[in-house]
Each structure stands twice: as structure tokens, then as C-alpha cells.
Amino acid sequence: MNRLDELRGPVPSRPHDARAIAALAANPGCARRALMDAAGVDKDRTARHLGFPAPFGQSQFAITRGNVFEALVKENGCAELLRLLRELLGLPVAQVGYQDVESVGSHLRHSHTRTLIDRAARENDDAAVFYDHPLFSLEIAGHTSYLEPDVVAFQLGGRFRIVEIKSFGVIDGQAEPEKVAAAARQAAVYVLALRTLLADLGHDPERVSHDVVLVCPENFANRPTATLVDVRKQLAVLKRQLARMTRVDRLLEGLPQGLTFDLAPDPDGVPTRSAEDLAGALSQVPARYAPDCLSTCDMCMFCRDEARGCGSTDLLGRQVRDQLGGVSLMTEALGLAEGTVEPAEGQEEVARLLRLADRLREECLN
Amino acid sequence: MSALTALAQLRAIRDGAAQRITTVRHCHLAPRPMVFIPLRLAGETAAPLAAMVGTDPDHPRLLVVPQPRNRDLRFAFAAGLAEVLLPYVEGFGKTTETVEKKGGEPYERCLDAPQILVPNRSAAAFVALLGRSTRFRRADGPYPVHPSVPLLGRWLTYFADRSQQPGSSLLLVATEALSMHWATGQSGLEDANLAAQLGWIAPPPGMSGRRAAEEAEDPLLWPPAGPTTDPGFDNEVLGPAVRAYEEAPTDRAVERVTQALRTQLEPTWRLMWRAARLLRELPEGRRVKDRWETDRGSFTRFAERIAEGGPPQARRDGAVGAAARLAGLERARASYDVQRAYDDPLVMAEYRLTGEAFSGTVTGADPEHTEGEGRSRKLRPLITVRTEDPVRLTAGTTVGSPDRRGHAAEIVEIADGEITLKITKGMGRGKTPAPGAVPEPGERVSYTSLTDDFQSSAALPDPERTPWTHGGPPEEYVPSDDDAQEEWS
Numbered sequence: 001m002n003r004l005d006e007l008r009g010p011v012p013s014r015p016h017d018a019r020a021i022a023a024l025a026a027n028p029g030c031a032r033r034a035l036m037d038a039a040g041v042d043k044d045r046t047a048r049h050l051g052f053p054a055p056f057g058q059s060q061f062a063i064t065r066g067n068v069f070e071a072l073v074k075e076n077g078c079a080e081l082l083r084l085l086r087e088l089l090g091l092p093v094a095q096v097g098y099q100d101v102e103s104v105g106s107h108l109r110h111s112h113t114r115t116l117i118d119r120a121a122r123e124n125d126d127a128a129v130f131y132d133h134p135l136f137s138l139e140i141a142g143h144t145s146y147l148e149p150d151v152v153a154f155q156l157g158g159r160f161r162i163v164e165i166k167s168f169g170v171i172d173g174q175a176e177p178e179k180v181a182a183a184a185r186q187a188a189v190y191v192l193a194l195r196t197l198l199a200d201l202g203h204d205p206e207r208v209s210h211d212v213v214l215v216c217p218e219n220f221a222n223r224p225t226a227t228l229v230d231v232r233k234q235l236a237v238l239k240r241q242l243a244r245m246t247r248v249d250r251l252l253e254g255l256p257q258g259l260t261f262d263l264a265p266d267p268d269g270v271p272t273r274s275a276e277d278l279a280g281a282l283s284q285v286p287a288r289y290a291p292d293c294l295s296t297c298d299m300c301m302f303c304r305d306e307a308r309g310c311g312s313t314d315l316l317g318r319q320v321r322d323q324l325g326g327v328s329l330m331t332e333a334l335g336l337a338e339g340t341v342e343p344a345e346g347q348e349e350v351a352r353l354l355r356l357a358d359r360l361r362e363e364c365l366n
Numbered sequence: 367m368s369a370l371t372a373l374a375q376l377r378a379i380r381d382g383a384a385q386r387i388t389t390v391r392h393c394h395l396a397p398r399p400m401v402f403i404p405l406r407l408a409g410e411t412a413a414p415l416a417a418m419v420g421t422d423p424d425h426p427r428l429l430v431v432p433q434p435r436n437r438d439l440r441f442a443f444a445a446g447l448a449e450v451l452l453p454y455v456e457g458f459g460k461t462t463e464t465v466e467k468k469g470g471e472p473y474e475r476c477l478d479a480p481q482i483l484v485p486n487r488s489a490a491a492f493v494a495l496l497g498r499s500t501r502f503r504r505a506d507g508p509y510p511v512h513p514s515v516p517l518l519g520r521w522l523t524y525f526a527d528r529s530q531q532p533g534s535s536l537l538l539v540a541t542e543a544l545s546m547h548w549a550t551g552q553s554g555l556e557d558a559n560l561a562a563q564l565g566w567i568a569p570p571p572g573m574s575g576r577r578a579a580e581e582a583e584d585p586l587l588w589p590p591a592g593p594t595t596d597p598g599f600d601n602e603v604l605g606p607a608v609r610a611y612e613e614a615p616t617d618r619a620v621e622r623v624t625q626a627l628r629t630q631l632e633p634t635w636r637l638m639w640r641a642a643r644l645l646r647e648l649p650e651g652r653r654v655k656d657r658w659e660t661d662r663g664s665f666t667r668f669a670e671r672i673a674e675g676g677p678p679q680a681r682r683d684g685a686v687g688a689a690a691r692l693a694g695l696e697r698a699r700a701s702y703d704v705q706r707a708y709d710d711p712l713v714m715a716e717y718r719l720t721g722e723a724f725s726g727t728v729t730g731a732d733p734e735h736t737e738g739e740g741r742s743r744k745l746r747p748l749i750t751v752r753t754e755d756p757v758r759l760t761a762g763t764t765v766g767s768p769d770r771r772g773h774a775a776e777i778v779e780i781a782d783g784e785i786t787l788k789i790t791k792g793m794g795r796g797k798t799p800a801p802g803a804v805p806e807p808g809e810r811v812s813y814t815s816l817t818d819d820f821q822s823s824a825a826l827p828d829p830e831r832t833p834w835t836h837g838g839p840p841e842e843y844v845p846s847d848d849d850a851q852e853e854w855s
Contacts, residue, residue, distance in 0.1 A: 057601070059408035059601065060600060061409050061434075061605070064409070065409035172681040176491075217411065219852060220854040292555070311379075313376075315553065316372070316376075316552070316553050330379060334376050334380060337376075354373060357373045357715075360715040363711075364389060364711045364715050
């Protein structure tokens with residue numbers, strides 16, 4: 001049996017979702033997350049079973065709102081979207097084709113996407129086409145991951161653009177920066193996946209524009225507005241992170257024999273494995289917890305608890321750790337400050353600073 | 367973030383309780399602030415769902431939109447909010463003082479100003495959005511609203527704008543005010559949760575801060591402080607209640623939504639007053655009054671602008687307006703940082719850590735030392751200070767001291783922890799220095815290169831003379847019917 005399948009256990013693999021991709025760029029050094037994602041482990045279920053559910057519920061109001069807005073933009077074969085693109089890009093397009101890739105069975109969607117994109121790139125005709133619900137793949141850490149982006153790919157004359165529909169509002173030309181940043185990071189993943197696909201098919205990957213189209217509601221109304229977002233920077237970051245990522249096969253090499261994150265579900269799907277045993281298995285693979293995980297990774301509460309248990313300075317975030325000169329244990333940093341720990345070689349400077357900080361606090365507070 | 371704060375955070379974790387990072391309070395706290403906790407419908411940009419608001423901890427006013435997607439109900443909410451907020455704000459405009467200005471006309475300034483407390487930064491951002499979505503409305507025309515609605519919008523916009531200003535306390539964000547004074551044992555991201563942050567700062571008796579913070583993360587015990595609601599609550603409680611209202615908009619249905627939202631707001635309401643009490647217990651820094659005076663001045667000018675019938679704030683600043691605003695923010699930031707350091711030895715310690723300030727004991731003084739001959743003879747007392755701080759200042763640097771107002775000195779020499787200073791300002795006009803103007807041997811003194819000198823505002827052209835590089839003179843903003851009728855769906 002494939003080692004990754006063994007890690008996951010006898011359940012279907014979970015595809016990478018948007019959150020996994022965001023986490024990828026945010027924390028590429030986390031072996032635990034890399035392995036669990038590569039094996040397609042259901043992290044949300046795992047965290048729940050461990051007694052550390054992630055704090056990411058989605059409100060039915062938000063879901064409804066998102067769906068209503070998306071439906072509005074895609075109505076009548078993306079008629080509204082065409083109008084927006086025409087204005088935004090100055091396209092002389094009167095008509096547009098619409099291909100819903102979801103119309104074929106899920107097992108065929110990836111090859112169907114491939115065929116459609118290949119045909120479009122080859123024919124180069126003037127017809128504009130929207131591809132809804134495409135299924136892309138991307139090599140992540142030496143492992144092929146499938147991405148189901150909630151996006152539309154737009155093609156005109158053999159040139160492609162990623163269109164991302166988000167339901168956060170753009171007020172007087174401004175939106176919440178974090179939300180735009182997250183959308184840009186996600187869109188960059190899809191641009192990269194589409195470029196990889198084109199290169200794979202023997203076409204010029206640069207045919208996919210680095211300017212993605214972000215469609216959001218304008219001001220307080222439901223009317224959509226489109227903006228171009230340049231994702232070159234995000235693309236560069238993503239490529240670098242992907243290249244730097246420890247290859248999954250190397251991570252697998254070091255694993256103890258028989259290690260698995262299987263929840264051992266009974267016929268009704270209820271996990272039978274003890275949470276303690278599962279936690280033991282997970283702790284065999286090191287995590288790199290940072291407070292940012294709290295907004296990106298399903299395993300965050302479990303890893304935070306673990307980081308607390310071992311007194312890691314990671315708990316407080318990178319800024320704090322930088323101030324502590326990269327000292328990784330709290331007891332060590334406190335010891336250096338209070339003079340109970342002798343600085344190791346190379347730690348003299350940070351020890352001096354911490355001792356001074358300690359003296360100053362004492363002086364001012366007493 | 368400095369090593370001092372990082373160290374305080376480590377201590378907080380070890381001791382299980384938040385640690386002070388200041389010795390005084392650096393924000394103004396009004397005797398009668400107005401707490402405002404807004405909630406927004408999830409997934410919407412600016413759809414108000416509910417708010418708890420008021421100045422009396424025992425009698426909050428709860429405003430609710432039973433169907434948040436209904437435009438009329440939203441405006442009714444805005445009118446309800448105006449009914450609470452406007453009398454509070456306008457009440458401060460009634461008593462004024464006359465300020466004599468050197469070389470200028472005397473002007474009036476309100477004796478006190480309103481203060482609004484919101485739980486977190488997102489709430490402040492929501493205040494801005496609520497202001498933006500209401501300030502252009504009109505009481506006449508095709509979609510009339512209650513006349514108080516556009517007025518409310520202008521005030522909310524003003525308060526949200528002011529909260530960007532470093533050192534302003536007109537709109538205070540509770541989590542930010544708390545983290546300015548206490549270091550907790552959790553990251554900044556987690557500190558944005560008011561309940562968890564207060565758990566560290568003031569845990570219930572017999573409970574450690576860490577335990578209290580963990581408990582506070584449970585949305586069933588401590589609902590989020592908004593504006594976003596707990597998704598579990600949305601799905602299980604609010605959703606069915608709103609649907610019931612839609613099917614039959616009876617008083618009972620409204621009551622059901624109201625009760626549901628009350629459970630989400632009341633815990634935060636109590637936390638807000640606890641936060642206010644904790645902050646109030648801190649002794650006030652010396653320059654807090656000066657900054658509040660600036661706030662009072664700003665408030666007075668805005669109230670006058672409204673009284674004179676000025677137009678609502680434009681959607682966006684023009685080029686000159688934006689540059690002026692930015693320059694103003696930078697000046698306020700610089701001055702606020704310096705003022706805090708002068709008011710608070712623990713904040714000054716951060717500059718001692720980086721070598722921009724030092725404290726020490728005076729070891730020698732020559733109070734009648736002079737420089738120059740004849741008519742240009744000047745009194746320049748010399749002192750030497752012994753310090754253990756790692757000073758990174760150089761000879762010739764001008765330094766000020768938090769110990770004496772108007773005092774300035776120049777560093778003459780630094781050698782082996784002995785610093786020789788020449789006093790240049792603040793010793794009077796006589797042949798000998800004024801009593802107490804020159805530190806005496808044995809006295810403990812602090813000096814720093816930070817100074818809060820007056821900085822003139824940036825030289826910017828009039829808006830009519832905006833250069834073409836910046837789009838040329840902007841079109842004057844005239845409120846239009848389109849603005850007033852803008853959709854709010």
C-alpha cells in the first residue's frame with residue numbers, strides 16, 4: 001500500500017481546499033500539515049476527534065450571501081460577468097461561450113478541463129469562452145494535489161484569465177486589505193496551476209495573465225464590480241515556497257513503521273481510535289505552530305496546546321520571538337533575562353539585551 | 367514590540383497573569399463614556415444586525431434588526447441609534463470656554479467631549495461603514511429617511527476618522543487600549559478577543575489568567591464581541607428566529623430575535639465596563655490632558671461645521687486633503703510616542719534599551735559655568751551623569767529630560783559611563799541659574815534625544831492648485847441625489 005494511503009487510512013482522500021493553499025504559503029515549514037495535506041487526511045475531523053475543533057464555522061447567512069452573489073454574476077451563462085469584463089478590459093466581445101466543467105462526472109473533470117483548455121489554446125479563434133468549475137492539479141511537495149477553485153477561467157483568442165468571485169464589498173474603491181490579500185493569494189495558485197497545465201500541454205504558459213479579475217459587490221448594493229489585481233508578487237512567493245518545501249517523500253522516509261493518522265471509523269463512520277493514541281501518532285511528526293495558524297489551519301488548536309505544553313516562544317508570534325533573539329524556549333529566555341541561565345555561544349548579545357530589559361523593568365516597577 | 371514587552375509576555379505566561387507595561391494610563395477615560403457594541407449580519411458588508419449602546423452599565427439600550435436584509439428596518443435601526451447617540455454627543459456642545467490664542471482671534475472650545483468605547487478594531491471599522499452608508503441620505507426626495515439618520519452618519523464617520531489619529535481618545539478601541547497597558551501571555555492576534563484578553567488581565571478569583579483566557583475562547587460561554595457573530599449561533603439560533611419573523615412578523619417573532627441577540631451582546635457589555643474600570647484605575651499620565659484638549663478642539667470644530675450646514679464628508683479625500691491628513695497623522699504619531707515616553711519611565715525604558723535615552727545619577731555639577739566673553743558671555747552649566755545604560759548618543763546631540771519642562775542640554779562628552787552635559791535651556795535669564803534648574807549631585811536624572819518640538823504642518827498647495835501630477839484640482843464635492851438614493855441591500 002502507498003505510504004500516504006496508509007497514513008490516511010481507508011477513507012477517500014480530501015482535495016486541497018482554499019484554506020489549505022493559504023496555509024501553504026503562510027507556513028511552508030510545517031511537516032505535520034504538509035504530510036496530512038499530502039495524504040488527504042481530513043484535518044477538521046481529526047481535530048474534532050482530538051477534542052480540539054478549529055474555530056472556523058461558517059454562518060448560513062454568509063453562505064447564502066456568497067451563493068446569491070455568485071449566482072447573480074453567473075446568471076444566464078455569465079452575462080453579467082461578460083458585461084463587466086467588456087468594460088474592464090475594453091473587449092470587443094459580443095458573444096461568449098459558456099462551458100460548465102461540472103457537467104461531467106467528478107472523476108472526469110480534470111481530464112475534461114485539460115481537453116477544453118488544450119482545444120482553446122490550439123484553435124486560437126476569436127470566440128470567447130467561460131469555463132466554470134474547472135478542476136486543476138498542482139504538484140505540491142512532490143505530490144499531485146487537485147484543486148477545485150471556485151473560479152471561472154476566461155479565454156479569448158487563446159489567452160486566459162482567472163476570474164475570482166468574492167462576496168466582500170468594495171466601498172468607494174476600497175476593500176478590506178486582508179480579504180483582498182487572501183483572494184490574491186488564492187488566485188495566484190490558480191494562475192500557477194493553469195500555467196502549469198498549459199506548459200504541460202506544450203503551450204506558452206505566459207498566455208495566462210498575471211492580472212486576475214476580482215469580482216465583488218460594489219458599495220452596499222448587490223451589483224458586482226470588477227477590478228484587475230496583479231498577482232505577480234504572490235506568484236513569486238508561491239513558486240519559491242513550493243520549491244523550498246521539503247519533499248513529501250523525504251518526510252515519509254523518516255516516519256516510524258506503521259504510523260497512521262487513521263481514525264479507524266466503524267461502519268457508521270464513527271471514529272473508534274482513541275484520541276490519546278491518535279495524538280501520540282501526530283506528535284511523531286513535528287509541527288511548526290505560529291499564531292497565524294489560528295486563521296488558516298484546522299489543526300491549530302491541537303498544535304497550540306502542544307506548543308504551550310513544551311513552552312515554546314512560537315506561541316507569542318514571530319515578532320516576539322525575534323525580540324527574544326530567536327531563543328525557542330520560554331524558560332531559556334527567562335533564564336537568560338534573570339541571569340539563571342548561562343548564555344551559550346552566540347547568545348551573549350541577546351542575553352545582554354534581556355538582562356538589561358529585566359533590570360529596566362525592575363527599576364521602573366519597584 | 368520591544369524586548370521589554372516580549373519579556374513581560376514571558377512573565378505573564380509563567381505567572382499566569384498579565385503584566386503591566388506602563389506605569390500610568392496614556393489614554394483619556396471619560397467619566398461618562400458611551401459603550402457601543404455593534405453586530406453585523408455575517409457575509410454582509412455593512413448590514414447592522416443589532417447593537418447594545420448606552421452610558422449606564424445597568425441600563426443598556428438594545429437595538430435590533432429582526433430581518434437584517436430589510437432596508438426599511440435598517441434605517442429604523444439607524445434612527446434608533448441616532449436617538450441614543452446624538453443627544454449624548456450634542457450635549458457636550460452646550461458648555462464652552464473661550465481660548466485666547468497668541469496672535470489670533472480668541473475662540474470657543476467645548477469644556478468636555480463625548481467618548482465612545484467599542485470592543486475591537488473591527489467594530490471601529492464597522493462604525494466607519496455605518497457612517498458611510500448613512501451620511502449621504504436625505505430626509506426629502508424619493509427615498510426619505512428620518513432626518514437624524516444622515517446626521518448620525520456624519521458623526522459616526524467623524525468618530526471613526528478620529529480613531530485613526532494617534533493619541534486621540536474620542537473613539538477608544540477597548541482591546542487596543544488594554545494591550546497598550548498590559549502584556550498578556552498570548553499573541554497579539556489572540557488579544558483581539560476581548561474576553562480572552564480580560565481573562566489574562568483580570569481573571570475571576572481563584573483562576574489563572576491562562577485558564578480564564580482558554581475559557582473565554584468558548585463562544586457558548588463568551589460570545590464573540592462582534593461585529594461578526596458566532597457561526598454556531600447564526601445557524602442554530604438566529605437563523606430559525608429570523609425565518610420565523612419572515613413567516614409572521616409579529617411582536618413575538620421580534621421578541622424572539624431580540625432575546626437571541628441579547629444573549630450575544632450582554633456578556634460583551636459587561637466586559638466593556640470591566641475594561642473601562644480597569645483602565646480608570648490606572649493613574650493618568652501627565653500629558654493625557656493636553657491630548658484630550660486637542661480632542662475637545664477637534665470635536666468643537668466638527669460640531670461647528672455641522673451647525674453651519676457644511677456638506678457631509680466626501681467619499682474620498684482629494685490629493686491635497688489626503689497628503690495633509692497623512693502628514694497630520696505622522697506628526698501626531700511622533701508626538702504621541704515622545705509624550706508617552708516623557709510621561710512614563712517604563713515607556714522611556716524602551717528608548718534606554720536602544721540607547722536613545724539614559725538614566726543615571728549626577729556625580730558633579732558646575733552650575734555657574736559660562737561660555738564666551740563680554741557681551742556674548744552665556745551661562746552654560748555643566749553636569750556629569752554616571753549611568754549603566756548602554757548609551758548610543760554622540761557628542762553634540764541635543765537632549766531633553768522628562769524631569770524638567772523646558773529643559774534642554776547638549777552632550778559634551780561620553781566616557782566610561784560618565785556623560786558630561788551642557789545645559790542650554792530652562793535655567794532662567796539671570797547670571798546664575800534659577801533655583802532647581804540645574805540638577806544637583808546625587809540627583810537621579812533621565813535624558814533622551816527624543817523631543818516633542820513643535821513641527822509646522824507640511825507645506826501643501828491649496829486644493830484648487832493641485833498639480834497635474836496628482837490629477838489636477840479635484841472637482842468640488844456636491845452631494846448628489848444618487849448618493850442619497852444609493853442602494854443598501
